[in-house]
Amino acid sequence: MPNPTAAMLVIGDEILSGRTRDANMYYLAGELGKRGITLKEVRVVSDDRTAIIEAVNALRATYDTVITSGGIGPTHDDITAEAIAAAFGVPIGIRDDARALLAAHYARTGTEFNDARQRMARIPDGATLIDNPISVAPGFTLENVHVMAGVPNIFQAMVASVIPTLTGGQPLLSQTLRINRGEGEIAGPLTALAEDYPDLSIGSYPFIRDGAYGSNIVIRGVDAGQIDAAITRLAAHFPGDTA
Amino acid sequence: MPNPTAAMLVIGDEILSGRTRDANMYYLAGELGKRGITLKEVRVVSDDRTAIIEAVNALRATYDTVITSGGIGPTHDDITAEAIAAAFGVPIGIRDDARALLAAHYARTGTEFNDARQRMARIPDGATLIDNPISVAPGFTLENVHVMAGVPNIFQAMVASVIPTLTGGQPLLSQTLRINRGEGEIAGPLTALAEDYPDLSIGSYPFIRDGAYGSNIVIRGVDAGQIDAAITRLAAHFPGDTA
Numbered sequence: 382m383p384n385p386t387a388a389m390l391v392i393g394d395e396i397l398s399g400r401t402r403d404a405n406m407y408y409l410a411g412e413l414g415k416r417g418i419t420l421k422e423v424r425v426v427s428d429d430r431t432a433i434i435e436a437v438n439a440l441r442a443t444y445d446t447v448i449t450s451g452g453i454g455p456t457h458d459d460i461t462a463e464a465i466a467a468a469f470g471v472p473i474g475i476r477d478d479a480r481a482l483l484a485a486h487y488a489r490t491g492t493e494f495n496d497a498r499q500r501m502a503r504i505p506d507g508a509t510l511i512d513n514p515i516s517v518a519p520g521f522t523l524e525n526v527h528v529m530a531g532v533p534n535i536f537q538a539m540v541a542s543v544i545p546t547l548t549g550g551q552p553l554l555s556q557t558l559r560i561n562r563g564e565g566e567i568a569g570p571l572t573a574l575a576e577d578y579p580d581l582s583i584g585s586y587p588f589i590r591d592g593a594y595g596s597n598i599v600i601r602g603v604d605a606g607q608i609d610a611a612i613t614r615l616a617a618h619f620p621g622d623t624a
Numbered sequence: 625m626p627n628p629t630a631a632m633l634v635i636g637d638e639i640l641s642g643r644t645r646d647a648n649m650y651y652l653a654g655e656l657g658k659r660g661i662t663l664k665e666v667r668v669v670s671d672d673r674t675a676i677i678e679a680v681n682a683l684r685a686t687y688d689t690v691i692t693s694g695g696i697g698p699t700h701d702d703i704t705a706e707a708i709a710a711a712f713g714v715p716i717g718i719r720d721d722a723r724a725l726l727a728a729h730y731a732r733t734g735t736e737f738n739d740a741r742q743r744m745a746r747i748p749d750g751a752t753l754i755d756n757p758i759s760v761a762p763g764f765t766l767e768n769v770h771v772m773a774g775v776p777n778i779f780q781a782m783v784a785s786v787i788p789t790l791t792g793g794q795p796l797l798s799q800t801l802r803i804n805r806g807e808g809e810i811a812g813p814l815t816a817l818a819e820d821y822p823d824l825s826i827g828s829y830p831f832i833r834d835g836a837y838g839s840n841i842v843i844r845g846v847d848a849g850q851i852d853a854a855i856t857r858l859a860a861h862f863p864g865d866t867a
Contacts, residue, residue, distance in 0.1 A: 394827050397663045398796070399653030400842060401829075403646050406668075410642030420640045422675070423668035425649075428827075432665070455808045456828040457815040497811030515832070532830055553641070565698045568740030572700040584637050584671075585699040586644075587775055589758070599643060 384419045384550030384603075388440040391425040392433055392461050393451040393531055404533045405450045412540055417550030417603070418446065428452060433464035441468075441526050446547055448540070451531030453520060455497040462521070465528055466505035476504040479519055486517040511539050551603035556612050559624040563587065563594035570618045571598065578611050580604065627662045627793030627846075631683040634668040635676055635704050636694035636774055647776045648693045655783055660793030660846070661689065671695060676707035684711075684769050689790055691783070694774030696763060698740040705764070708771055709748035719747040722762055729760040754782050794846035799855050802867040806830065806837035813861045814841065821854050823847065 389409055395401040406423055413420045421444055426432040433452075440447045452461030466473035479502035487494040501518040504510065511520035511527065513535055520529040520539045529539040560567055564587045575583045581602040588595050598615060600608050616623045632652055638644040649666055656663045664687060669675040676695075683690045695704030709716035722745035730737040744761040747753065754763035754770065756778055763772040763782045772782040803810055807830045818826045824845040831838050841858060843851050859866045 394825065394844075395829060395842075396649065397653055397666065398798070398827075398842075398844060399650060399655075399657050399663075400798070400827075402650040406639065407642060407645040410640055412642075414642050420642075421670060423640065423666075425666040427664060454828070454830060455811045457811065457818050458827055492806070492808070495808060495812070497815075498808040500811075501808075516837075532832075534832070555641070555643070563735070565735070565738060565741040565744075568698045568700065568743075569738070572740075575700050582637065584641075584643075584701055585697065586638060587697060589775075589777070594759075599638075599641075601637075601641065 384417050384553070385445040385548050386421045387413055387418050387446040387448065387547075388422040388424070388444040389420065390433075390436050390440060390447060390449040391423065391451060391531075392428065392449055394427050394458075395531075396425050397427055405531065405536045408533070408537055409448060409450075409540060412544055414553045416544050416547065417552045418547060419550070419553070428458045428460055430460055430464050430467070433461060434468040437465060437468045437526060441524070445525060447526045448543070449526065449528045450536050453501065453518065453528060453530055455500050455518075459500070461528060462503050462505065465523060465526065469505060469507075469523055469526075471506045471523075473503055473505045475499060475502045479504050479510060482510075482517055482519065512542050514538050553601055553603060554605055554608055555599055555601040556608050558598045558600070558612050558615055559595060560598060560615075560619050561593065561595045561622045561624070562619060564596050567596050567598065567619075570615060574611055574615055578602075578607060581607060581611055583611070627660050627796070628688040628791050629664045630656055630661050630689040630691065630790075631665045631667070631687040632663065633676075633679050633683060633690060633692040634666065634694060634774075635671065635692055637670050637701075638774075639668050640670055648774065648779045651776070651780055652691060652693075652783060655787055657796045659787050659790065660795045661790060662793070662796070671701045671703055673703055673707045673710070676704065677711045680708060680711045680769060684767070688768060690769045691786070692769065692771050693779050696744065696761065696771060696773055698743050698761075702743070704771060705746050705748065708766060708769065712748060712750075712766055712769075714749045714766075716746055716748045718742060718745045722747050722753060725753075725760055725762065755785050757781050796844055796846060797848055797851055798842055798844040799851050801841045801843070801855050801858055802838060803841060803858075803862050804836065804838045804865045804867075805862060807839050810839050810841065810862075813858060817854055817858055821845075821850060824850060824854055826854070
């Protein structure tokens with residue numbers, strides 16, 4: 382049985398404007414891989430209601446799980462919860478349990494629980510909350526869509542809550558062989574290897590170091606023995622040129 | 625007139641598998657911004673023919689310009705050129721000018737111009753070549769789609785060739801105001817500011833530093849005077865708490 386699939390939807394202008402270099406995509410990809418879930422697609426859209434609705438509807442229909450990041454804070458550009466509700470065609474309003482969590486947090490810290498902060502208790506009908514151990518304002522899960530904060534440490538905490546609830550697959554294993562040859566010399570043996578090991582995914586990532594061409598060959602799969610055998614066979618083609 | 629729009633399509637398993645943290649998206653976003661072109665969407669798909677075709681067709685119909693990265697090398701997993709040809713419904717074959725460039729390069733470096741390397745001369749009919757000053761194998765442009773290598777220094781060189789050929793807009797300017805208050809206290813003034821300056825894009829990026837909440841407010845637009853005025857007005861709300 383193939384591993385379950387996932388997609389990520391990154392919501393917000395900070396990556397599209399070049400202000401921020403992505404961190405959440407990289408983190409999530411690693412965590413899903415450990416759980417045996419294959420990340421098949423990522424989309425990044427701006428804080429635009431129509432763009433969010435179209436993307437989430439396309440992704441949730443195609444993949445087993447969708448994880449979104451960003452746009453669930455208290456400010457005017459935080460429109461993710463409203464857009465997700467619209468995508469599912471369900472109402473959204475301030476929910477008592479989310480409101481209570483936030484009220485208790487702000488009472489503890491002596492901070493005013495103002496209108497803007499109350500917006501963070503707006504949750505689409507039928508959703509379950511995702512715990513936020515850092516700043517309390519919850520994410521939520523609606524069917525196969527998990528809506529999380531974009532701030533990296535909060536995103537990571539929410540991923541840690543949700544991943545164990547997902548149906549996992551066989552963890553993806555990988556080995557890398559560095560070959561001090563350009564891709565053009567490796568391509569022939571690689572093609573033969575890919576044909577003989579149809580269950581393995583074989584990727585080639587060229588690099589240039591000190592003016593010389595080289596390639597990192599990454600072999601991924603769920604069977605450690607197969608990966609070992611493929612790496613050994615490939616290395617035998619290039620004696621003295623591997624690391 | 626609104627600025628021209630662009631989308632990026634990242635092709636390859638290395639980001640989806642968590643092996644590599646993106647660099648090209650971040651670079652392209654910055655270069656497009658300087659040229660006054662708004663990056664509206666990014667998609668990341670795996671080395672899968674159907675996924676590439678669907679994504680490129682969706683993006684080229686929606687945005688003024690599409691830039692792809694990855695999958696144009698000599699190995700079995702390099703299927704971008706074939707998929708782009710299929711997306712446009714045009715034939716693809718080895719093209720004489722691309723073949724001549726590569727043949728001269730390999731003759732100069734004393735490297736065999738083997739079958740795998742000849743694959744890099746396969747270009748869809750009707751495309752124009754994009755110069756590769758680093759490893760010669762060209763990218764190509766077909767209508768509004770620009771197909772580039774994924775290796776970061778080659779990608780950057782190809783972006784540098786293509787950007788001056790695109791219709792630009794007014795360069796996007798931005799200023800950041802750091803406010804040592806949580807987003808919940810800034811949200812009210814920000815909403816009012818966004819209403820009074822509909823031409824500016826106002827983003828709020830919360831952070832936690834030494835246990836205290838803060839927010840970076842980024843104001844973007846094409847009119848430096850408007851941005852200055854908005855920053856000044858916002859700072860006046862939080863005397864002593866800005867940087």
